[in-house]
Amino acid sequence: MSVSNFPNIRQVHSTICWAACIEMVARFLHGQGDFDNIPRSEMPLQRRILKEYYTIEGTLNANLTMLTTFCAIGDGYPSLRPEKKYYQEILKKVFGIHAKQRFQANIPSFTSLRRYTEAGKPVILGMKYPGIQNGNHAVVVTNCQVSEGVKLLRVVDPFANQQRTDICTTGPGKIAYLDYNNLQNRNGQEPSLVSVTTNFLKMAVALQTVLPMEDASLEPSDMQHAGGIEDIRNMVMGFFLDESIFRVRLEDLKVRETVITSHYQTLSAFLNGEPAEELKLLKVLAGKKESLEIMISEKPATDKARAVYEFVGIRESYFTDENVASVKLKFGGHGTGKQVNHFEPNYTLLHLQPGDLTFMVFKQGEERCYVSLSDLPTIGIHYKEPYSFEELRTIILKVFPKYVEYETFTK
Template sequence: MSVSNFPNIRQVHSTICWAACIEMVARFIHGQSDFDHIPGSEMPLQRRILKEYYTIEGSLDANLAMLTSFCEIGDGYPSLRPEKKYYQEILKKVFGINAKQRFQANIPSFASLRRYTDAGKPVVLGMKYPGIVNGNHAVVVTHCQISEGVKLIRVVDPFASQQRTDICTTGPGKIAYLDYNSLYNRNEQEPALVSVTTNFLKLAVTLQAMMPLDDAGLEPSDMQNTGGIEDIRNMVMGFFLDESIFRVRLEDLKVREAVITSHYQTLTAFLNNGQAEELKLLKVLAGKKESLEIMISEKPATDKSAAVFEFVGIRESYFTDENVASVKLKFGGHGTGRHVNHFEPNYTLLHLQPGDLTFMVFRQGEENCYVSLSNLPTIGVHYKEPYTFEELQNIILKAFPKYIEYESKTK
């Protein structure tokens, strides 16, 4: 069993994944029949949630201008501080939903998560997450299963590259199946307080029994899922045998041989030529427009051992390579006649956060060419447009000054 009919909603700004998760839970618990009667439900819900956050913080007056311009490209929206129960407070005050929020050193045991989802109850986790480099990221766990010997958790991930001019237009996030053991290891290796929110009930029915969150027996990595790229490719294809993952038929799948390197960086790290987090991606074609990505981490080869690859998860793609093969690459303002090659990738991917800027990166000599896969014309970023480093530097400093200032102070 799993949590059925759970909403899939995209976060409006790149630091308010938590607000999108609250909105999804609220819509799930209330249902549309009585949701329209909730005060303030006619406005963008994530703005209404932010308003309550600023009220709790005592900073509403100072942030009224940001709330007014909420549907415009902007920066400076808050991520949640640890050890304060915002989910619990906001759900109760805005939506009349009781919830239980707690903090712990790592994610709950797989058995514990599975008990919740098998009972039709979602779990919101705030944790270290693959591909997100700005602290913790919030997702909603809606299903747990073991496939091909791998413990998989299905998450509704509100993070998605922004492709709309009207950023308040409703759109979906991404669905992902993550390897539980890889996620557990990530949160063990990069210690942070994990936020766990459960037991969502309307106030009128709070006398119902609450399901305890038993975290006894947190499971270590009993299966590393490591090996070569081909081993991981074959394992993932086995996931689709029962057609439950992404509801895609095995015969419709085409897994590419090419491995794409994807880098994840903060805006500040990018400007300072700092180190990026890296994942390897295998593209899985599931239709003419639909695509998935197998996420793989790599332990580089040494003099004594070969490279080791670990399966991280599989998700709906953050970018589509449809219609980008004809990109006209420019270096130094001059056309090169070069074309995109998806089968033997002549590019890497770059995801800049916050800001949700995504690029294909090509190199010629000492110069990089950044071809945008995002479309944010209000700040000067256009889909398939090539940019130099200096051009991106000017855009970032102009469009995201508050993020740059914040990151500089907290280094």
């Protein structure tokens, strides 16, 4: 058994994944009918949640402008610090939901998480997350299972590329299956408190017995999910034999032989030309309009050892080969006749955070052409349009100055 009928909601802004997770839990417990009478000016619910956050912080009056212009692209929205039990407090005050939140040095044990999801109870985790820069990311765990010897967490991930001009219409986020051991290692190696929130109950039934949260004891790895790309590819294909994971027929799958390099950077790191966090993506096509991405980390080769690849997880993708089969490439202000090659990728991917900006990056000599996979016309970013580095630099400094100043100051 797992958590069933759990809503999948996208975060409205790039730093309020926590608010989207609170909204998902609230809708899960209350049902849509409880929210039908909310005035349109109070939608989406993430705005109400943010208002309560500012009230808790005592900064409501100072941030009224942020709430008023909530539907506009902007920056400066808060991420949660591990100082207060914000989830617990906001759920109680805004939605009348009792919850227990705590902080610990690593993610809970797999056994502990599975006990909750098998009882139909979701768990919000705020943790170090693959592909997310600057602090922790919040997701909701809704299922735990073992397939092909791999411990998998099914998470509802509110982070997704904005493909709408009206971002107050919160579309779906992503569903991902992540390797538990990889997440455990990631959070153990990078010191940062993990936020764990569970035991969600409406206040009227809050006195019912709830499951205790076990200590997050470390568990030995069942397998070392490392080796060559082909080993990981074969292992993941085995996941599709289990219909409870992905309801896709094997004969409908097309798995790419080559990987796409995907870089993740903060805005300031991109402007300063600093190294980026890197993941390899192996595209799985499940139809003309559906695709998945296998996430792989790479331990580079040395003089004494060859490169080793480790399975990180598999997630839904918003972009198929069909979506980006034809794009404009512009080097030095002039168009080129180059075409996208998905079979032997002639591009890399770039994800800039905060801001949810995603690009295909093509290189000619030292010059780069950035083709947008995001559609944010209000800030001058258009889907499948090409940009030079200087054009992106101008947009970032104009639209996201607070982020860039903050990141520079903290260094």
